[in-house]
Amino acid sequence: MRRILPIVAAAGCALALPAHAQTYNAVTDARLANPEPGNWLQFRGNYQGWGYSPLDQITTENVKSLRPVWTYSTGVTEGHQAAPVVNDGIMFVSTPQNQVIAFDAATGAEKWRYVRPLPDDLFQLHPTNRGVGLYGDKVYMATVDAYVVALDAMTGEVVWETEIGDYTDGYYSTLSPLVADGKVVIGVSGGEFGIRGYITALDAETGAEAWKTYTVPEPGEPGSETWKGDAWKTGGGSVWMQGNYDAENKIAYFGTGNGGPWMPDTRPGDNLYTTSAVALDMKDGKIIGHHQYHWNDAWDWDEVSAPLLIDYEKDGREIKGLVHAGRNGYLWEMERSPEGPIKFVAGEPFVRQNVFTGLDENGRPSYDESKTPGTDKTVTFCPSLWGGKDWVPEAYSPDTGLFYIPSHENLCSELGGAPMEAREPGELWIGVPLDVILSSLRFHESVDTSKPVPIGKLQAWDLSKGELAWEHSFMDTAYWGPILTTKGGLVFTGGTQDRMFRAFDAKTGDVLWEFPTNSGITGVPSSFEVDGKQYIAVQSGWGVDSERMRALLQDMLPEGRVHNVPQGGVVWVFALDDA
Amino acid sequence: MASSPKDTSRSAGVSRRTLIASGGALSAAALIGPRPALAAKPRPEREPVQAGDRMMLRDGPNKGKLLTPDMLETGANCIEAFPFDPASDTERSRNRLNRVLALRLDPADMDEETRRYSADGVLIYSAICTHQGCTIETWDAETQHLKCFCHLSEFAALNQGAVRSGPARRQLPMVPVTLDADGYVVAAGGFTAKPGGAKT
Numbered sequence: 001m002r003r004i005l006p007i008v009a010a011a012g013c014a015l016a017l018p019a020h021a022q023t024y025n026a027v028t029d030a031r032l033a034n035p036e037p038g039n040w041l042q043f044r045g046n047y048q049g050w051g052y053s054p055l056d057q058i059t060t061e062n063v064k065s066l067r068p069v070w071t072y073s074t075g076v077t078e079g080h081q082a083a084p085v086v087n088d089g090i091m092f093v094s095t096p097q098n099q100v101i102a103f104d105a106a107t108g109a110e111k112w113r114y115v116r117p118l119p120d121d122l123f124q125l126h127p128t129n130r131g132v133g134l135y136g137d138k139v140y141m142a143t144v145d146a147y148v149v150a151l152d153a154m155t156g157e158v159v160w161e162t163e164i165g166d167y168t169d170g171y172y173s174t175l176s177p178l179v180a181d182g183k184v185v186i187g188v189s190g191g192e193f194g195i196r197g198y199i200t201a202l203d204a205e206t207g208a209e210a211w212k213t214y215t216v217p218e219p220g221e222p223g224s225e226t227w228k229g230d231a232w233k234t235g236g237g238s239v240w241m242q243g244n245y246d247a248e249n250k251i252a253y254f255g256t257g258n259g260g261p262w263m264p265d266t267r268p269g270d271n272l273y274t275t276s277a278v279a280l281d282m283k284d285g286k287i288i289g290h291h292q293y294h295w296n297d298a299w300d301w302d303e304v305s306a307p308l309l310i311d312y313e314k315d316g317r318e319i320k321g322l323v324h325a326g327r328n329g330y331l332w333e334m335e336r337s338p339e340g341p342i343k344f345v346a347g348e349p350f351v352r353q354n355v356f357t358g359l360d361e362n363g364r365p366s367y368d369e370s371k372t373p374g375t376d377k378t379v380t381f382c383p384s385l386w387g388g389k390d391w392v393p394e395a396y397s398p399d400t401g402l403f404y405i406p407s408h409e410n411l412c413s414e415l416g417g418a419p420m421e422a423r424e425p426g427e428l429w430i431g432v433p434l435d436v437i438l439s440s441l442r443f444h445e446s447v448d449t450s451k452p453v454p455i456g457k458l459q460a461w462d463l464s465k466g467e468l469a470w471e472h473s474f475m476d477t478a479y480w481g482p483i484l485t486t487k488g489g490l491v492f493t494g495g496t497q498d499r500m501f502r503a504f505d506a507k508t509g510d511v512l513w514e515f516p517t518n519s520g521i522t523g524v525p526s527s528f529e530v531d532g533k534q535y536i537a538v539q540s541g542w543g544v545d546s547e548r549m550r551a552l553l554q555d556m557l558p559e560g561r562v563h564n565v566p567q568g569g570v571v572w573v574f575a576l577d578d579a
Numbered sequence: 580m581a582s583s584p585k586d587t588s589r590s591a592g593v594s595r596r597t598l599i600a601s602g603g604a605l606s607a608a609a610l611i612g613p614r615p616a617l618a619a620k621p622r623p624e625r626e627p628v629q630a631g632d633r634m635m636l637r638d639g640p641n642k643g644k645l646l647t648p649d650m651l652e653t654g655a656n657c658i659e660a661f662p663f664d665p666a667s668d669t670e671r672s673r674n675r676l677n678r679v680l681a682l683r684l685d686p687a688d689m690d691e692e693t694r695r696y697s698a699d700g701v702l703i704y705s706a707i708c709t710h711q712g713c714t715i716e717t718w719d720a721e722t723q724h725l726k727c728f729c730h731l732s733e734f735a736a737l738n739q740g741a742v743r744s745g746p747a748r749r750q751l752p753m754v755p756v757t758l759d760a761d762g763y764v765v766a767a768g769g770f771t772a773k774p775g776g777a778k779t
Contacts, residue, residue, distance in 0.1 A: 076779045118778065125713060438726070551731045551745075
């Protein structure tokens with residue numbers, strides 16, 4: 001399946017570089033492990049997954065003066081979710097349709113653009129890309145036709161590309177690569193197509209496969225005892241999001257998607273390592289630790305986000321933590337170890353959750369069967385199939401010690417499966433009729449739709465105390481806003497249907513600034529510095545699941561309360577005038 | 580802007596450079612794999628729908644049979660199908676863009692153009708959404724719309740597949756049909772527009 005295309009650079013169609021061509025500051029393991037405050041070298045800024053910038057020029061005092069300094073139209077629609085990644089004044093942005101655009105980060109001048117010619121017969125269930133990875137002098141992107149492409153950071157020329165899956169069989173990638181230890185680590189999605197998920201590492205220099213680890217074990221492998229029959233062959237376990245990384249111990253932590261097909265009776269057993277956090281040895285990809293958030297998923301609760309690496313004090317003890325706001329609506333605290341094993345610490349709901357009846361001492365939940373759908377069994381459960389928190393990244397600030405969650409409250413789903421036909425490669429294979437999914441969203445029974453309904457909720461949790469510090473509700477709107485925290489005491493997020501980009505006081509939750517952009521913001525914000533000036537960057541471009549949810553809310557709330565959100569991506573960069 | 584940007588797309592860059600690097604079309608094709616630079620005439624199972632093709636049903640009580648109008652209840656449902664080449668006895672199902680939906684509506688409700696493309700009320704639409712290439716499977720009998728699960732685009736079946744809501748910008752292509760001497764629904768030509776998703 002894997003092909004490597006060695007590329008020989010040629011002059012030909014390439015236009016000349018600008019006269020002021022810069023030298024490129026190569027990205028190393030050391031720089032990724034200890035990024036300079038002025039750079040944003042990967043998806044969440046650091047290997048721990050914090051989404052935190054140590055820059056403090058923009059503060060709670062002066063943020064009201066923040067204004068756009070440049071914008072740029074990406075030329076495509078759908079979900080613009082990638083973080084603007086910045087290395088010494090050069091910004092790299094990926095967009096839907098697998099474009100990568102390189103800019104002068106301070107001026108917005110385009111340096112080069114890579115446009116991937118995607119196949120005509122591609123089925124794009126999730127037309128998005130979540131960002132690039134940097135290493136050495138290359139820029140890496142995983143694609144929706146299941147390739148990884150390596151580009152020259154200064155020219156955009158393709159250096160190599162490697163096929164990591166067969167898109168005609170339902171495999172595709174939307175995640176940003178984790179790059180470390182000379183490897184580009186990515187995973188595949190396709191759980192709605194009957195795939196068997198995996199994480200694979202490619203040599204950063206050549207694109208050759210270094211290792212490949214399935215998230216669903218085959219018979220005889222550890223964890224295979226949690227599957228029956230041939231269900232493992234189509235068991236799902238998609239990998240939707242970049243892993244986080246313990247650089248000291250060289251361990252990668254990923255979150256995994258739900259089992260496939262959706263209904264639990266189609267794949268009896270716990271279904272390891274779906275809906276789990278997995279710890280992989282970067283050397284060989286071996287799974288050396290895991291924690292399954294919930295077993296035998298029935299609710300489409302992919303646990304897509306990797307747990308954040310956060311060290312904090314709890315009950316008088318220093319915890320080297322792994323923290324995850326689950327799609328299943330629970331806030332999970334775990335402890336990592338240098339050898340890999342993951343230990344459960346605590347779990348509690350952060351939104352209304354009526355499925356779990358309790359957790360045992362290892363964090364294994366028990367279920368209310370009346371809230372567990374199945375084939376020919378339709379039930380209503382909360383949170384909805386989009387969960388308490390979907391892919392949208394949570395964040396942490398070491399200054400406030402708070403953990404910030406972009407959540408959905410008051411949403412539930414009514415769902416049930418139907419007997420399945422044989423799998424057809426590359427076609428949806430869910431086990432729930434599409435018209436059922438299309439009409440599955442429900443409000444919680446306590447909701448009165450004659451008044452504005454709190455749906456989106458930005459939450460700030462004190463991990464040491466295990467309690468909510470503050471929250472901010474967004475009324476009558478979906479909220480798909482990735483979060484940036486800064487040393488300036490700010491939390492930046494968009495994600496609402498009113499197209500706003502907002503800054504909150506990280507300690508109190510007060511709204512300090514807001515700005516209406518071209519579209520809804522589902523992009524990951526980042527912050528960087530050029531010539532002593534701090535910038536905030538984000539892509540605005542509504543689409544994919546945010547639009548799916550919005551369209552359903554439009555039918556659930558009285559007319560006039562839910563508006564359309566225009567599509568079309570724009571890169572926005574903000575700064576202070578007098579900085 | 581101070582300088583012209585560089586387009587480094589694979590079509591402009593990789594395949595050509597690979598060709599240059601490897602010195603010939605044969606080795607380039609071997610490297611590039613399933614997308615050869617010069618396409619030969621595709622095999623019948625990959626060829627786009629042709630005039631004279633019948634429609635092989637993929638679902639429902641008549642699964643595996645060639646479509647005749649009586650197999651469809653008016654307004655009730657849409658059924659997946661692929662064109663079938665009677666000359667080579669081949670279902671053209673190795674080309675995903677050939678996936679179609681068969682449905683039957685009252686010709687009196689159709690606009691004139693749609694009626695012209697129909698045969699005894701039978702309409703054949705592309706099953707590939709013009710937004711992002713997802714497979715359309717949902718029929719809304721109330722609105723008479725075909726709905727895409729992926730991103731909720733809706734297409735009016737009575738009006739040449741016109742976009743009625745959602746992010747799609749192009750109408751859903753049709754296959755004009757007629758009935759042959761044996762009563763089968765057959766294509767009168769290829770798709771009325773290019774099937775498949777948009778690239779923006």
